[in-house]
Amino acid sequence: MALTLPSRQGAQYLETDVVLVGAGIMSATLALLLSELDPGLKTLVIERRPGPAEESSNPWNNAGTGHAGLCELNYSIEQPDGSVDISKAVKINEQFQVTRQLWAYLIEQGILKDPKAFINPTPHLTFVTGADHVAYMRARWEAMQGNVLFDSMRYSENQSEIAEWSPLLIEGRDPAELVGCSYDATGTDVDFGALTKEYLRITTSRGGEVAYNFEVSDIKPAGAAWLIKGDHTGGGHGIVVKAKKVFIGAGGYALHLLQRAGVPEANGYGLFPISGQFLTTSKRSVVSRHDTKVYGKASVGAPPMSVPHLDARIIAGDKYVLFGPFAGSSPKFLKHGSLFDLPLSLRPHNILPMLEVAKDNLPLVKYLAGQILLPPNKQLEALQQFYPEADLADWTMVQAGQRAQIIKKDEHGHGTLQFGTELVVGAGGTISGLLGASPGASTAAPIMLGLLEKCFPERLDAWRPLLTKIVPTWGKNLVDDPALAASTRTRTAEALGITPPQSR
Ligand SMILES: Cc1cc2nc3c(=O)[nH]c(=O)nc-3n(C[C@H](O)[C@H](O)[C@H](O)COP(=O)(O)OP(=O)(O)OC[C@H]3O[C@@H](n4cnc5c(N)ncnc54)[C@H](O)[C@@H]3O)c2cc1C
Numbered sequence: 109m110a111l112t113l114p115s116r117q118g119a120q121y122l123e124t125d126v127v128l129v130g131a132g133i134m135s136a137t138l139a140l141l142l143s144e145l146d147p148g149l150k151t152l153v154i155e156r157r158p159g160p161a162e163e164s165s166n167p168w169n170n171a172g173t174g175h176a177g178l179c180e181l182n183y184s185i186e187q188p189d190g191s192v193d194i195s196k197a198v199k200i201n202e203q204f205q206v207t208r209q210l211w212a213y214l215i216e217q218g219i220l221k222d223p224k225a226f227i228n229p230t231p232h233l234t235f236v237t238g239a240d241h242v243a244y245m246r247a248r249w250e251a252m253q254g255n256v257l258f259d260s261m262r263y264s265e266n267q268s269e270i271a272e273w274s275p276l277l278i279e280g281r282d283p284a285e286l287v288g289c290s291y292d293a294t295g296t297d298v299d300f301g302a303l304t305k306e307y308l309r310i311t312t313s314r315g316g317e318v319a320y321n322f323e324v325s326d327i328k329p330a331g332a333a334w335l336i337k338g339d340h341t342g343g344g345h346g347i348v349v350k351a352k353k354v355f356i357g358a359g360g361y362a363l364h365l366l367q368r369a370g371v372p373e374a375n376g377y378g379l380f381p382i383s384g385q386f387l388t389t390s391k392r393s394v395v396s397r398h399d400t401k402v403y404g405k406a407s408v409g410a411p412p413m414s415v416p417h418l419d420a421r422i423i424a425g426d427k428y429v430l431f432g433p434f435a436g437s438s439p440k441f442l443k444h445g446s447l448f449d450l451p452l453s454l455r456p457h458n459i460l461p462m463l464e465v466a467k468d469n470l471p472l473v474k475y476l477a478g479q480i481l482l483p484p485n486k487q488l489e490a491l492q493q494f495y496p497e498a499d500l501a502d503w504t505m506v507q508a509g510q511r512a513q514i515i516k517k518d519e520h521g522h523g524t525l526q527f528g529t530e531l532v533v534g535a536g537g538t539i540s541g542l543l544g545a546s547p548g549a550s551t552a553a554p555i556m557l558g559l560l561e562k563c564f565p566e567r568l569d570a571w572r573p574l575l576t577k578i579v580p581t582w583g584k585n586l587v588d589d590p591a592l593a594a595s596t597r598t599r600t601a602e603a604l605g606i607t608p609p610q611s612r
Pocket residue numbers: 129130131132133134135154155156157160161162163164165166169170171172173174175300322323324325357358359360361362365384433442508509510511542544545546547548549550551
């Protein structure tokens with residue numbers, strides 16, 4: 109079905125090579141890569157908000173963790189025999205090494221000026237209490253020992269040693285309490301909002317275009333191209349853009365747009381929204397004594413990526429400590445979305461999988477409902493598990509970003525809830541969209557390299573020399589090549605001013 113051009117006088121008709129919907133970290137990464145690979149390629153980012161990074165990529169809407177599998181226990185899975193499978197942690201780490209190489213290249217080339225504006229060294233810790241959790245931590249530590257990607261990690265069950273790594277965890281704690289803690293100095297805190305803005309500034313300085321305050325409401329094929337309709341959010345004249353390729357980096361709204369575009373590959377998907385809140389403080393006595401990110405273990409039913417953690421953050425150059433996110437339930441797919449997002453996303457092909465997910469995940473639904481109603485004393489209790497001497501009077505609650513987790517049919521046609529990210533590609537690679545939220549912004553570079561392979565196969569051979577200069581390990585597994593892993597991590601750490609690998 110062809111999109112009819114608006115008959116309203118003054119509606120603007122534009123032509124470009126690539127339209128990117130949404131001005132978050134994903135579109136910004138792709139726009140920047142395209143401008144680097146082919147300065148002649150015309151790109152247009154269309155964003156419904158007045159500026160970039162106002163949804164999940166905003167530093168106040170995410171936790172800013174440079175996810176590398178160093179501290180997030182949902183990537184180290186306990187097996188029935190008590191051993192721990194770290195293959196997910198290895199994969200996340202490999203992906204983050206790709207992201208670090210892109211950033212290092214941009215700094216080394218002078219394209220990005222100041223790494224401190226978006227990345228800062230921040231040790232990653234995992235901290236647990238109680239005999240069962242400590243036993244699991246020990247098994248995880250054993251599984252990670254000897255793996256080159258985790259060779260900087262240390263482990264302790266000694267409160268005095270842990271206090272040296274992160275004093276707030278131990279002060280005021282019962283000295284007899286059993287604790288287990290891993291510590292990796294190579295961890296990072298990332299301001300993905302600052303990075304998004306910088307990427308788009310660079311792209312526009314090279315001729316790329318960005319249209320703010322336009323909401324893409326329809327996408328339809330037009331011969332070998334696509335017509336993208338953008339409505340002005342202030343009621344002004346709209347735009348219709350003809351583009352050879354479209355990338356939908358619209359966060360929680362990507363599925364809806366893939367469905368509008370009639371991409372059959374998007375059929376059967378549904379979304380499960382999870383909202384969040386952070387407790388935050390800038391109190392000097394707290395901020396000056398906490399410079400680590402500390403993750404814990406999920407309680408029963410908790411969505412794995414929403415287990416609160418105690419994070420040192422640097423946002424726009426200022427130091428904060430954030431604790432969260434506390435997960436919650438809201439039918440919106442974006443923070444600035446609508447209460448009708450969830451009901452309007454229902455289609456005949458996804459209603460059943462979505463109902464199955466609700467039925468199969470009752471502990472999660474119960475957990476989310478409980479979290480919204482969590483009284484302040486329970487929030488304090490959660491915070492004090494990490495920071496026993498915390499005083500709620502020092503903390504303020506802020507709304508975090510909205511996650512839209514993927515619901516997908518499994519091989520038996522049964523709906524399952526996924527916690528990863530998925531690139532949906534249709535129409536021979538001319539249209540694509542990104543679904544899901546985890547591990548998220550940290551993996552923007554490898555996801556966009558994967559997109560280039562799927563959506564620009566005709567250009568890949570010409571781009572390969574520059575791509576391998578940008579990411580020298582592209583297509584290789586560092587874990588299989590310890591010398592390459594060490595040299596890559598050291599080089600990127602030097603370029604980015606973060607902590608290089610350290611022998612224990
Ligand atoms: C609470 C929370 C904590 C997180 N913590 C981390 C973390 O510690 N580390 C990490 O790496 N990742 C984290 N993430 C995930 C990460 O934030 C996201 O994966 C990432 O920001 C997604 O980027 P994006 O560009 O796809 O989406 P977004 O940043 O959400 O951008 C999408 C953009 O599309 C625009 N848009 C939507 N619909 C339309 C339309 N129809 N027309 C025009 N524009 C449209 C939106 O306004 C928005 O600007 C977290 C996320 C949340 C919510």
